[in-house]
Each structure stands twice: as C-alpha cells, then as structure tokens.
Amino acid sequence: MEGLNRRILALFRPYRGRLFTVLALIAFSAGLGMVTPFLLRDILDVAIPEDRDGLLGVLVGGMIAISIVTGVLGVGQTWLTNVVGQRVMHDLRTQVYRHLQRLSLAFFTKTRTGEIQSRIANDIGGVQSVVTSTAASIVSNVTTVVASVVAMILLDWRLALFSLALLPFFVLLARRVGNQRRKITTVKQGAMADISALVQESLSVSGVLLGKTMGRGDELAERFDKESANLADLEVKSRMAGRWMMSAIQTSFAVMPALVYLFAGLAPGAASIGTIVAFTTLQTRLFFPVQSLLSVAVDIQTSTALFERVFEYLDLHVDIEPGEQTLDRVKGDVRFDHVWFRYGDEWTLQDVDITVPAGTRTALVGETGAGKTSLGYLAARLYDPERGGVTIDGTDLRELTFESLADTVGVVSQETYLFHASVRENLRFAKPSASDEEIEQAARAAQIHDKIAELPDGYDTVVGERGFRFSGGEKQRIAIARTILRNPPVLVLDEATSALDVATERAVGEALETLAEGRTTIVIAHRLSTVRDADQIVVLDRGEVAEHGTHEELLALGGRYAGLVARDLDVGARGALR
Incomplete structure (x- = not known):
C-alpha cells in the first residue's frame, strides 16, 4: 500500500x-x-x-x-x-x-x-x-x-x-x-x-x-x-x-x-x-x-x-523495445537466421533458416498451423524470436528504431482494418504528409480509384465501422493503396487474397503485382496457384523448413509441395464440377 x-x-x-x-x-x-x-x-x-x-x-x-x-x-x-x-x-x-x-x-x-x-x-x-x-x-x-x-x-x-x-x-x-x-x-x-x-x-x-x-x-x-x-x-x-x-x-x-x-x-x-x-x-x-x-x-x-x-x-512488461539504428539505403536482403519461436510451450517455428535476396519474391506455403503467418510477423517484428534473429541488409531488426522498421517493412494482411473515417483519412494514415495527388496515384495503382470516385463524396466518403461499406476485395485494394503510399522496400503479403472470389482475386492480384514491383516480397500463400512464379518457394511443416526451391524444382522433387499442388488441383476440379 x-x-x-x-x-x-x-x-x-x-x-x-x-x-x-x-x-x-x-x-x-x-x-x-x-x-x-x-x-x-x-x-x-x-x-x-x-x-x-x-x-x-x-x-x-x-x-x-x-x-x-x-x-x-x-x-x-x-x-x-x-x-x-x-x-x-x-x-x-x-x-x-x-x-x-x-x-x-x-x-x-x-x-x-x-x-x-x-x-x-x-x-x-x-x-x-x-x-x-x-x-x-x-x-x-x-x-x-x-x-x-x-x-x-x-x-x-x-x-x-x-x-x-x-x-x-x-x-x-x-x-x-x-x-x-x-x-x-x-x-x-x-x-x-x-x-x-x-x-x-x-x-x-x-x-x-x-x-x-x-x-x-x-x-x-x-x-x-x-x-x-x-x-x-x-x-x-x-x-x-x-x-x-x-x-x-x-x-x-x-x-x-x-x-x-x-x-x-x-x-x-x-x-x-x-x-x-x-x-x-x-x-x-x-x-x-x-x-x-x-x-x-x-x-x-x-x-x-x-x-x-x-x-x-x-506494470505490464514491454517485451519488444526499439533499437537505435536506422536504415537509410535499404536494398532489402532479408534473412531468417536459425529462428526459433513459440507462443506457449510448443515450438511454432524451429530452426528456420531462410535467405530472401533483395528484389525477389519468396512464397511461404504449408498446412494450416505450419508457422507461415508467424514467420511473416517476425519479419515485421510484431514478435521477436526466442532464438536466432531476423535481419535486413545484415542488421538485426532488434537494433532498428520502430520508425525505421515501419518505413522498411510493409504488411498487407487478410484481416484488413479500416477506421471509421473518410477514405482519404484511411489512406493518409499510412503517410500523413501525402498530398491528394499522391493519394489518388496510390489508389489508381491499387485499382480502386474508380470505385472511390463513384462514392457519394468520393475520397471524403466515410467508410463506416471496419469498412463495411466496401466488399472484401475493395477493402483489400484500399489496404494495398495504403501500403503503396508508404512505399516500403520489403513487403509481407499475409494470404492477402485467400478470402476473395476468383474475379476479385484477379483484380487484387494485379494490384499486388504493381505493389511488389522492385521490392523484396514475402508471400504467405493459401492458394498455390498464386505463387507459381515466385523466385523461391519455402514449404513449412510443423514449424520447420521441409523443402525449398522453385515451383518446377519442387514438383520434380515429388515431396510435400507436389502433394499440396495435387490436392489443390483436385479441390479446384471438384469445385468446377459443381
């Protein structure tokens, strides 16, 4: 007392x-x-x-x-x-x-x-x-x-x-x-x-x-x-x-x-x-x-x-403290250096060692619970690994200031969140200094400008709580426009199209392609059809790297990835028959 x-x-x-x-x-x-x-x-x-x-x-x-x-x-x-x-x-x-x-x-x-x-x-x-x-x-x-x-x-x-x-x-x-x-x-x-x-x-x-x-x-x-x-x-x-x-x-x-x-x-x-x-x-x-x-x-x-x-x-313990370094000229080389991570007693990730070269696209695939999203969260430093480390251009994320980290790594998640505010305010949240012209350019790149222009008040239209005025695909494209506005050199796409229909997925996919140009991209994939062209595909199984290589190399290997692709094709064929 x-x-x-x-x-x-x-x-x-x-x-x-x-x-x-x-x-x-x-x-x-x-x-x-x-x-x-x-x-x-x-x-x-x-x-x-x-x-x-x-x-x-x-x-x-x-x-x-x-x-x-x-x-x-x-x-x-x-x-x-x-x-x-x-x-x-x-x-x-x-x-x-x-x-x-x-x-x-x-x-x-x-x-x-x-x-x-x-x-x-x-x-x-x-x-x-x-x-x-x-x-x-x-x-x-x-x-x-x-x-x-x-x-x-x-x-x-x-x-x-x-x-x-x-x-x-x-x-x-x-x-x-x-x-x-x-x-x-x-x-x-x-x-x-x-x-x-x-x-x-x-x-x-x-x-x-x-x-x-x-x-x-x-x-x-x-x-x-x-x-x-x-x-x-x-x-x-x-x-x-x-x-x-x-x-x-x-x-x-x-x-x-x-x-x-x-x-x-x-x-x-x-x-x-x-x-x-x-x-x-x-x-x-x-x-x-x-x-x-x-x-x-x-x-x-x-x-x-x-x-x-x-x-x-x-008195709650702050388990993630900012560092003091900044990254000025970011190439975008990302390395998961023998990473171990867990939420409770069981390991979610075990000795994961992956190198993502600058400007390339790496896809993370695997069963639900394999650790894909956790790996993406570590790349954005929403968590810290218990062992090992995550580096960008050789600098451990724990040594970076939060401002530098946020400028370097962008995340587009399947859980898109929009504030109860205007479209313009939601986009400008990513970059408060952005001009109206920059906001419109980002929206055009994300293929959402035409939809916004049709709204009663255009960019000044209030989106409603959690963006329920928009469909899932439209919200995703607003989130993509928000990330384009920030222009991060490293991008994490967390199953960003998993909940969309085929037509909407195609539109969002094109926006994502625009967003990913010239960036180091880590794609957490649910539909394997979206990652065929990745520079490398990493297959996770129960928190461990089971396989990695290109789409063709992994199919030729005939292992877990080949099994996932075969199952995907089977599910797609049955869906087409219906």
Missing part, C-alpha cells in the same frame, strides 16, 4: 508549483475564516451590550470583508485545483495508452478489447473526482480543522475537550467503511469491464451480423441483462457499505452543539453567551471538514482499487 501511495503522489510531482499556490490559498482562507468567530464573540459580548455602534460597524464590516475575500480565493483555488487534477488525469490516460501501444501483439491477442477500453474509460474515469479534488479537499479540511481546534481551545479548553472526545472513534469507523468499499469496488470494476467487452463484441458491425444470422440476439440481450443486474447490485452494495456507520457519525455531529449547551450550562464557571455562540460556530465549521475528511478517507481507500487496476497495466 505504501508503494501504491508513492506512485499516486508521484503523479502530482510535475505540478508541485501550482499545488503549492493552492495550498497557500487554502491556508490563507482558513486563517481568515477563523477570525470570524472572534469577531462574532466581540459583537455579542462587547459591541451590542455596551451600545458601541462604531465598534459594531467595524466588526460587522470585518465579517463581510472576510466572506468576500474567502469567496474570491475559493474560486481561484477551485480553478487551480481542477487544472492540476485534469492535467494529472491527462497524464495518466496518456501513460496507459502509450504503454499499451508499446506492448507486442501477444498482449492484444490474449486480452478483450472491451477490457482495455474499460481500464482507460471506467477505471481512470473512476479516480477523476479523487484526483481533481481530493488533494485540495484534504489540505483545506485539515487546515480548517487545525485552525478550528486551536481557536476552540483559545475560547474554552474544557468545551474543546468535550467536543473532540469522539473523533478517534469516528476515524476508526471510517477506515472500516473504506476497506469494505475497496473490496466491493474491485469486483464492481471487473463487472464493468465484462459489460464493456460484451457491448464492444456484440454491438460492433461484425457482432451484430453474427448475432442476427445465428439467431442469438435474444440470448445476447439476456446475457447483457444478467451482467447489468449484477453491476446494479454491486453498485448498491458499494453505496450502502458502511452507510449505518456514516449515518451514526452524522447524527453525532448534529447533536453535539446541543450537548455543548448542556455542558456549558452545568459546568462550573459558565462561559459567556458570546463565547458559547462563537464556540458552536467553530464547532459547526469543525464538524463539516471532519465529516468531509472521513468521507474522503473512504473515497481514497475505494479509489486505490481503481489505481491498482490502472497501475497493473502500466
């Missing part, structure tokens, strides 16, 4: 100058506020009984002036407090987002998108009130309490001791309430993450299509109903945790002034009326800050559960 508190305090360190100003304003306001009861005492005990109108005017004027000044200072304090709090919130959100961007693809394949969204939106959002107001509230209330206690002792030490006797008991009760709420909050945030994940998965375009076509809409609604009911129950438990204890504290605060009147009347050497009124005024000012401090203590304990979830993401 101590380490967690240090990390929370560290968030405020860059803004300590502004915080010091806030604290100074708070201390000055609290000091001014404590003068008012003494002015009130003198009004009741001196100015009014002795009919001293001049003194009465001065004392009343002092009370009014103090109220005005403290009001103005309060506005300034609130503004500064919120500025600091929102900057801290911004820093925390940005830290989490930047850290997540640095994580490898492995984290995102194992984590629900809704869970990530919940951490950023719900967990960080949940600590907002604590971050923006708690520090100032604590200092303000502590200052007020200290000043009030000192003033009460100066007025009448016996009444002060009587009034403050129950405070230690109240503090213990507040700690118990805080612990209860913290436990409930941890469970509640998990439930919120479950709901976020369900909404993200079931109400995306893909999720709605799946739900409707499978007739599972009612079941998904019932599942959401259960999750929402569970969250509602947890919310009620969180709100009601320790409510009886807090109610007892509030009731005690409310009756204390009456008990002070009783104690003052029964105690020997009774205090003056002015002193009693001034004392109960201070007492009221004391109890509200004390009550606020107890509530803040509960909120802080509750928020630690949220901070723990946020810091859990910030």
